[in-house]
Amino acid sequence: MLKNPIKLLTLLLACSPILLKAQEKKAEPKAPTASTAPAKAPEAPKPGPKAYSEVITDKAKSTKGLFTIHKIDEKYFFEIPDSLLGKEIMTITRLAKVATIPGTYGGEMLNRQVIRFEKAPENKIFLRAVQYINVSPDSTAPIYKAVKNSNVEPIAQAFDLKAIKKDTVSKSNASVIEVTDFFKGDNQIFSLSPYTKSIYKFNGLAPDRSYIQSIKSFPINIEIRTVKTFMATPPMPSFGPASPIPSVNIPAAAAAGAVTLEINTSMILLPTVPMKKRYFDNRVGYFANGYTVFDENAQRTEDQTFAVRWRLEPKNAEDAAKQKRGELIEPKKPIVYYIDPATPEKWRKYLKLGVDDWQKAFEAAGWKNAIRGEILSDKDTTISLEDARYSAIRYFASDIENAYGPNVSDPRTGEILESHIGWYHNIMKLLKKWYMTQAGAVDPRSRKNKLDDELMGELIRFVSSHEVGHTIGLRHNYGSSSTVPVEKLRDPKWIAEHGHTPSIMDYARFNYVAQPEDGVKDLFPRIGEYDIWAIKWAYQTLDGATPEDDQKTLSKQYIQEFAKNPRIWFGTETNPYDPRTQSECLGDNNMLASDYGIKNLKKILPNLTEWTKEEAQDYEMLNEAYNEIVLQYRRYIGHVTKNVGGIFETPKTTDQQGAVYEATPKATQKEAVNWLSRQVFETPTWLLDDKIISKIRPDNGVDAISRIQETTLNNLFASDRLQRIIEINAKNSTSYSLDELYTDIRNAIWSELKTHKSVDATRRNLQKAYTEKLIAILNAPAAPTQVGFAFRGTVIPASVDPHKTDVTSVTRGHLLALKSELKAALPLTTDKMTKYHFEDVLFRIEKGLDPK
Structure with a gap:
């Protein structure tokens, strides 16, 4: 062993040339021979679609229909003919089966959307979401390009073009795309909306628990059934202000942190030949679609609106x-x-x-x-x-x-x-x-907790007809019942021929006007004169070359038919001003009809304990029946109140005579205020039946009556109602004025100031509510200006700043008048509680007039 490092280094240096030379010689490559070729680099895969047979193999299970559907193992493919690329398809997504989610049930629709598949660059197929907002009817006109440039449809998904099937016979090709991940995943068009997911507290899709159950193809549609599991968090208890986005407590989320749904999507091809439109007419109540039309030959844009209806055509x-x-x-x-x-x-x-x-x-x-x-x-x-x-x-x-x-x-x-x-x-x-509440005074069959099957069946039949009416295009006709004279509702012969309302699409429910002695047996709504006319309007075959031609024909028909039978009048469900168009309302005079209705309620109320009793049961059914009586009474109050400051709206075309908007007659408005004085502001003691109240609530019902009265006052003194009265009176000085309204209400509520009678607890509450309401109007903060408008028949009231109108002036004047009357009445008041009350109200008025 060499121990001297210097000697070792010298020896290595001496040997290194020999070692290097040996290495070079060993690494020298051999010359190529004829039998040994250099190795080729692997070829990159060719981009784009593969051969059809490589994608759709012999393992494919295929079904033909709108598209041909192929299933290979767990993968799904759409084979889309070129003839259907660019065609519009309606997608309808419904819950097929659902976890226990409050307010959500299997069969309900989640969303609908028009889509279109189209060829795209880089061997892609795009799926676009089609929106009908702005259109141009002539695709050859220059303006068509301008409309398209301003309405680009979103690309909802891009699919790789997997293969092209070539048909040498028909010369029509088909594009093959894989849709497995698309339908397994969570996409907005075929799933829940983001808003719905936020309400349900869904945090995202669980891919390992989501799958395609089936995809089936039919001649004009495709049905896709998927199972989707969403991660979900139960909502936490809220101790702060309410969230603007409500949440739903789902038991499955609490139990498993996940919610599983079965979802069905229908893809239905829109008709190749579109149905001829029937333009919307606001004199006939149909649901409508529409869009803004940019026409090369027009000098303005037009909002084209057309009625929703089924396509009925002759066979030949x-x-x-x-x-x-x-x-x-x-x-x-x-x-x-x-x-x-x-x-x-x-x-x-x-x-x-x-x-x-x-x-x-x-x-x-x-x-x-x-x-x-x-x-x-x-x-x-x-x-x-x-x-x-x-x-x-x-x-x-x-x-x-x-x-x-x-x-x-x-x-x-x-x-x-x-x-x-x-x-x-x-x-x-x-x-x-x-039925018990509205017909109990007349029909003995209604006087039990469980109705006989035959009666319930007839009630189901009536509601079925009403809902079918919606599905064939009809809207609610809240004005229909107002065309019938109230006294005719008590006439058995009239009812037998005409029914108590001309339309089953009205919310006229049951004939609550008929009295027990009248002999009226037919209390149900039925398909009536308006309904028959409205179906004829939409579904008759017309020969006009264009929808515009048909529109003129239908307008003439309407004018002629209405002249013969005013009961075909349509009153929209969206008008907040017209007292003729109200839900749950009967007859042409709200005050008279409501008097008859209350007369029947007074017959029903004393019998509720007997009609609702069941052996070994508590008073739940009695409580429910009593609350329905109160609710019906409040409906009558609402019907009457709408007459005050009311404006009739009667849509007309230019070939009809008369005004579209007319004020409710002064006599009718005064009759309404008088009715409220009699039936509301005079304490409705008939509701305070101790034999019932003592069984269902711990109080005596005084506060409940006070709330009804206060709500009525708030409605009467609503700023938009007061402003309408001012505007009508400015146009016609003989109309019902704001000062008359205030005077009539004050005289009704403060009648004790003239009679010098003591004031009971309910009246004291009412008088305080009246005073507080006027003080609130006087000292209300300035309201921001908001212009009212109407959109396709829906009227949105304008907000009114009372400080810029006569409302504040009249309010101050009547508070001052009340102050004077209270001061004059105090020395003559002997009842202690009444005196305390007057002094309290007087103090409130003085403070309200000078809040500093």
Whole structure:
């Protein structure tokens, strides 16, 4: 071993040339021979689609329909013919099955959206979300490009083009895309909206618990069923101010931190030949679609609005000729509603009858067998109620007291494509409460906690007809009942011929005007004169070359028909000013009808304990029935109050005579204030039945009466109502003035100042509420100016700053007058509580007049 490092280093240096030379010689490459070729670098994969057979292999399970659907293992592919690229498709997404979520049920719609698949650069297929806001009718006009440039449709998804199927026979190709991850994932078009997810506190999708259950293709639609699991957090208890976004407490979120839903999406091809539009007419109550039109030949933009309706067409030219001669014909495709097999069997026939009742209205439009209900067997597997080709009445196991009737329509024309009526089980509870409260004085069948099946079935039939009316396009007609003289509602012969309201689309419920001695037996709404006219308006076949031609024809028809029968009048459900258009209202005089209604309530109330009692049960049913009586009474108050400062709105075209807007007559307004004085401001002691109150509440009901009175005062003194009275009086000095209104109310509420009677507790509360209300008007902060407007029949009232109007002046004058009257009455007052009360109110007025 060498121990000297210097000697070792010398030896290594001496040997290094030899070592290096040996290494160089060893590393010298061999010359290539003819049999040894250099290795090739691997080729990069070619971009773009593969051969069709490489993507859609022999393992594919394929179904043909709108698109051909291929399933290979767990992957799904759409094969989209070139003929359908660029075509518009309506997507409708519904909950098929749902966890226990308050207010949410299987069968309800989540969203709908028009989409379009189109070819895109870099071998992509785009899915666009189509919006109908601004359109140009002529694609060859220069303005069409300007409209397109200002309305770019969002690209919702980009798919890789996996393959192209070439058809050498038809010369039509098809694009193949994979949609597995798209439908498994959470995308806005085919899932819950961001707002809904925020309410449910969904934190994101759990991919390992979300999957595609099935994708099925039919001739005009595709049905996609997915299971999606969302991570969810139960809402925490809130101790601060209420959040602007409400939250829902979902049991599954608390139990597992996740919520699983089954979601069904229908993709239905919009008609290749769009239906001819029927332009909206605000004299006939239809739901409507619309958009802004930019026309090359017009000098302004036009908001084009058209009615929503089903497409009914003759089967052939021979039938079309028959219909033109006045014969009834069957449509090529009737309107059919399938009754959900989940519906209890005993109610199915009544739901079906509610659909079939509309046949007579369609006959007036020239169609027979145009609409019908079909009871669907739970053994029938050929029809799925999630399939967009089928309309249905869905039955929900829900404690919600309601039903609803939506429809899905083509945004281009208003053509209704399908409808799913939602029917909640607990609507029967609501129907029972309504019927006992409004018909209990007349119909002995209503006087029990559980109605007989036959009566409940007829009630279900009426609501079914109403909801079907919505799904064939009809809106509520709150004005219909106002065309009937109140006294006719007590006439059995009139009712037998006309019914108590001309429209089942009214919220006229049951005939609460008829008295027990009148002999009126027919208390239900039914399809009436307005409904028949409205269906004829929308569904008759017209020969006009354009929708504009049809519009002129229909306008002439309306004017002629209305002259013969004013009961076809339509009163919108959205007008806040017109006392003729009100929910739950009957007859042409709200005061007289409400007097009759209260007269019946006074007959019902003393019997409630007997009618609602059940052995070994508490007084829950009595409490419920009493609250319904109070609610009905409050409805009457609302009906009457709307007459004060009311403005009639009667839509007209330029070829009709008369004003569109007219003030409610002065006599009617004074009659309304007088009614409120009698029925509200004079304590309604009939409601304070101790035999009932003592069984359902610890107090005597005085505060409840005071709240009703105070609410009535607040409504009477609403700033927009007071301003309307001022404006009407400025135009017509003989109309009901603001000073007259204040005087009439003060005289009614403070009558004891003239009679020198003692004031009881309820009246003292009312008088204090009156004083506080006037002081609040006098010292209200300045209101920001907000202009009122109307949008497609919906009137939005303007806010009014009372400091810039006569409201403050008149209010101050009446507070001063009241102050003088109180001072004069005090020396003559002997009742101690009344004296305390007057002194207290006097102090409040003085402070209110000079708040400093």
